Amino acid sequence: MSAIAVKEVKERVIADNDAVAEEVKAGLKEKKVFFVNLMASPGAGKTTTLVRTIEALKDRYKVGVMEADVDSVVDAETVAKTGAKVIQLHTGGSCHMDADMTKRGLEALDCDGLDIVFLENVGNLVCPAEFDVGASKRVMILSVPEGDDKPLKYPLMFTVSDCLLINKTDTAEIFDFDMDRLQKNVKALNPDMPVIPVSSLKGDGFDAWIAWLEKEVCAWQK
Amino acid sequence: MSAIAVKEVKERVIADNDAVAEEVKAGLKEKKVFFVNLMASPGAGKTTTLVRTIEALKDRYKVGVMEADVDSVVDAETVAKTGAKVIQLHTGGSCHMDADMTKRGLEALDCDGLDIVFLENVGNLVCPAEFDVGASKRVMILSVPEGDDKPLKYPLMFTVSDCLLINKTDTAEIFDFDMDRLQKNVKALNPDMPVIPVSSLKGDGFDAWIAWLEKEVCAWQK
Secondary structure (H helix, E strand, C coil), rough: CCCCCCCCCCCCCCCCCHHHHHHHHHHHHHCEEEEEEEEEEECCCCHHHHHHHHHHCCCCCCCEEEEEECCCCCCHHHHHHHHHEEEEEECCCCCCHHHHHHHHHHHHCCCCCCEEEEEECCCCCCCHHHCCCCCEEEEEEEHHHHHHHHHHHHHHHHCCCCCCEEECHHHHHHHCCCCCHHHHHHHHHCCCEEECCCCCCCCCHHHHHHHHHHHCCCCCCC | CCEEEECCCCCCCCCCCCHHHHHHHHHHHHHEEEEEEEEEEECCCHHHHHHHHHHHCCCCCEEEEEECCCCCCHHHHHHCCCCCCCEEEHHHHCCCCCHHHHHHHHHHHCCCCEEEEEECCCCCHHHHHHHCCCCCCCEEEEECCCCCHHHHHHHHHHHHHCCEEEEEEHHHHHHCCCCHHHHHHHHHHHCCCCCCCCCCCCCCCCCHEEEEEHHHHHHHCC
């Protein structure tokens, strides 16, 4: 029996996703809650990245997490061990979160008193990119084993994101992943996006990632 | 300038996907074309698996390939080097192929005289599982770096597939991937599905995979 709170947020037909996203954003701005939409393929390391990120932040910020999945509570159980406030969202089969689902998730999480909320979106490089969920910033993770050609095949995700983490750099030696080629492919789509190599398992690169995040949180809260 | 044929197959609203899928299946049965719907996450190794599979089959079978992607022709260019008949399908942003898109793709490919056609579906573990595209068999690839917990989070894909390849086994030593746990998670959803560990890069396990495939092709053509 799991102690994780689960909220069903099955997709509804909402005429104007962007209007709901703006509403979400305004509500969080008023509460000074910085909201990160974290997106990646299945298995890119979203949960491991979140756990290490929360460990790095938790002495200075109150952190909340919404874990979105089609099914299961495995990620929420993992994240709950950090002490962060966690809720599991089930999307009812949907391959992405939209603004309305996010709004209901945030209400169920209850953001009062939180400084930062992370949404771990459904593992998918296509549809999550199409939906503004009202996040302060969109962060994408690409993992080394997935390959450096992914910007060519999933261009929208790389275009709409505000920061790109390249995860599992500790495995770079055994995969044919060319960081220069990746950077070139990314720059063609999103020239100003920071690209930060990390190993969420080992902690490499986390100083740069946490520095970027804190700078953005600080700018948001002003 | 690429020599790859590209077909736009943007999704249309079709009332009954399954009826179109049956139509596709009947048409291919008449032509004795065995049709594989290959599904996986981005970067799981679909294209590398296809290339090695075609190399193993091409002396005995005429092979055609439909590469489905949101954008780019990189996979079709790679596969074309094998000598297989290849077409690139662009899904117009859609995160999956449905039966109608597949039907139009097969018409553009022209299956006359082919023995086996592979569809490399869009890299995604959610929506492709929901759409019967008229395939003779559905084959899923899960790669070791993605983790052994994926059946818990993307149950439908593991439930509807007829064969599961576990790819990148050559990297098993550096990832925390428990094959027994994976098998247990898979068996709970799809007890009779064969699970075949392979390394598409090195060729390990391909004897078992090709044997399964040829047995199914033989049964289909009878």
